[in-house]
Amino acid sequence: MSAVAPSGPPDVPGTPVFDGRTSRRGLRMNRMFMSLRTAAARERFSADEAAYCAEFGLSPAQREAVVARDWQAMIDEGGSIFYVYKLALVDGRSMQYLGGVFTGTSEAEFVAAMRAGGHRHG
Amino acid sequence: MSAVAPSGPPDVPGTPVFDGRTSRRGLRMNRMFMSLRTAAARERFSADEAAYCAEFGLSPAQREAVVARDWQAMIDEGGSIFYVYKLALVDGRSMQYLGGVFTGTSEAEFVAAMRAGGHRHG
Amino acid sequence: MAEVVWGLATSHVPSIGAAMDRGKTETPDWRGLFDGYAPAREWLAQHRPDVAVVVYNDHANGIDLDVVPTFAIGTAEHYAVADEGFGRRPVPDVVGDADLSLHLVESLVDEGFDLTVFQELEVDHGLTVPLSVWTPDPGDAWPCPVVPLLVNVIQYPQPTAARCYALGQALGRAIASYPVDAKVAVLGTGGMSHQLAGARAGLINPEFDAMFLEAIEKDPEKLARIPRADYIRDAGSEGIEMIMWLIMRGAMNERVEKVHSHYFVPASNTAAAIALFDNRAPQDA
């Protein structure tokens, strides 16, 4: 049987790739994020964030990242940006705000950069 | 664009084929059958079968088939045999009993026929 | 027999829907985008299909990460619009076309595409924003029933661009064999270049986008040969969703006629585009 190796997840600096391994790491946390679509869940979450995280089985590192709103740590701990964004919405934060966080600028600066054509590739 | 027609579900006399259309028809009923895996669900079902069926959104014909234990009608109304079987288990019935029902014999006769080599194809 | 009459490629950024829902399409931030939609919308209003296949991905609303299908298709008669967290978009629910869905499942599985069948599904902005781009004022109902075709673009390994294009070609053959005299539209959604997380967040690559916009019309095979890693590197980790355009394009004829296209930066964090193709262009002999 001839061997065909998979091409593997790409390694692009500055680019988190949400691959199968990452998704396994983040499964419970992402499930928790997705649960925040209902008002009832958001209320329970806000009443005791750590307890809500424990209910979903988050790891200590994940729970700390969530409670501290350490968005980069959430990504590092297996968060998918589309799921992490559900938590941002709970806080009334926008994707531009997150873009600022990830690039070390303010939301206003990030928005201005986007209006100026975005961060150019290359 | 050249047209490629699908081969389509086979038409074999005496052989219900559980195709996509059948599965759509039976979706709610099959969901109800699958729910019967827990003791709590079986208790609620047994307490008021019609109400339990209504809760799952079964059609009147499906509900009647279930309540009357009309196994053939359950298949006709979109039941998958693996799901219908969950109801048989509630009644303490075996797959051989169902085989008897579908072939118009008793369970004992069906078992005897299987021991004698089954219903020969052809 | 059914026929693909047009194909529409369009971004599905949620803020495009939000701008429409909140009456902000004339603001300085948004006017440039929506003005660019106008010619396509006019043409589309004159070319109403009987049914549309919308190729899209879900974003933590209709499906979760417990089950990640590479390709999935809805077979329902009705798709509710998802509440993504703070109330559902004020747009009509989506009417399905189970007959066409089931025909497509049979055709595509026959051809060796390993579809997952969703018998029920709530649809999110990935599907409803493209419908809004097409039909800004649907009233009580969208112009026609819709078959949702979902692609995993979120979790690596996504299908390759080549596999998406091949699926599109098989989709075209499947539509052509549908024994109903129906005009079918196909929408490929997502893109263009963008990346939401990481140090490259805010990435825009207008050169890649221009190349893609040109080639999606004239040389889709070239795009089908691009490896996933190159999409992620050049168009950003979320820009890879442009592979969904290739499914739309694959379902069309070799030669299509561009009705209109428009490119705009930014739609929130994203380069946005629309590209509308008429599938009734004369073909080479």
Add this chain to the structure above:
Amino acid sequence: MAEVVWGLATSHVPSIGAAMDRGKTETPDWRGLFDGYAPAREWLAQHRPDVAVVVYNDHANGIDLDVVPTFAIGTAEHYAVADEGFGRRPVPDVVGDADLSLHLVESLVDEGFDLTVFQELEVDHGLTVPLSVWTPDPGDAWPCPVVPLLVNVIQYPQPTAARCYALGQALGRAIASYPVDAKVAVLGTGGMSHQLAGARAGLINPEFDAMFLEAIEKDPEKLARIPRADYIRDAGSEGIEMIMWLIMRGAMNERVEKVHSHYFVPASNTAAAIALFDNRAPQDA
């Protein structure tokens, strides 16, 4: 690099598991089946692999009909044994091998197989009965970790036999490229001829089964060419699940050596069989 060391085809009828769980393997009804397992079990006890891929289908226990994937693969570290209604089988839970699962996902999607990924899964008799056939007394744990590979054999359109065989061949290539020095077993489950509902309930076709048992060893391509309709007609509406054996066989070498096979009627409503193949037979130059 990993290597497929053996392949086992076996029925997964729930009553086979029940007979074992209830100590009925020596009764007149069952002795003929279990006696036929003995030589295979002895050989298997001497050839313990490091990990096994079990190709099977679920039966209304781990997954429902809301979502019907053509091919799905579990990527979990642990798979609980499902309670199918009246208590779970008294057998160990299944330990997964997420690393191998993720390698297979990447390899197979790269090759154009449109897998669905199950990040969590409860496994039913379709998977646990084959493990019991292999290892009647597992004690606290099955002999090795398991990767579950699920096939839609319940809802038409099932994948074609040809597609299953092609998936098996790609699975073989993927295992061969796994950069771990592991001995891998592959189990193809289900069959043989049977039909549970309809006027043909109780159907057994020993001629078809004999042909299949012979060809799965020597001419799997012949089996891969059989249309689904013929499987359903000749082997019964549930007998079509034998297409799962082709995935196992496809992952093996062109030439395999049969260690043992046995055919028995009836296991409740089904013709049952076991066929064990050594993948280390000498190949043609």
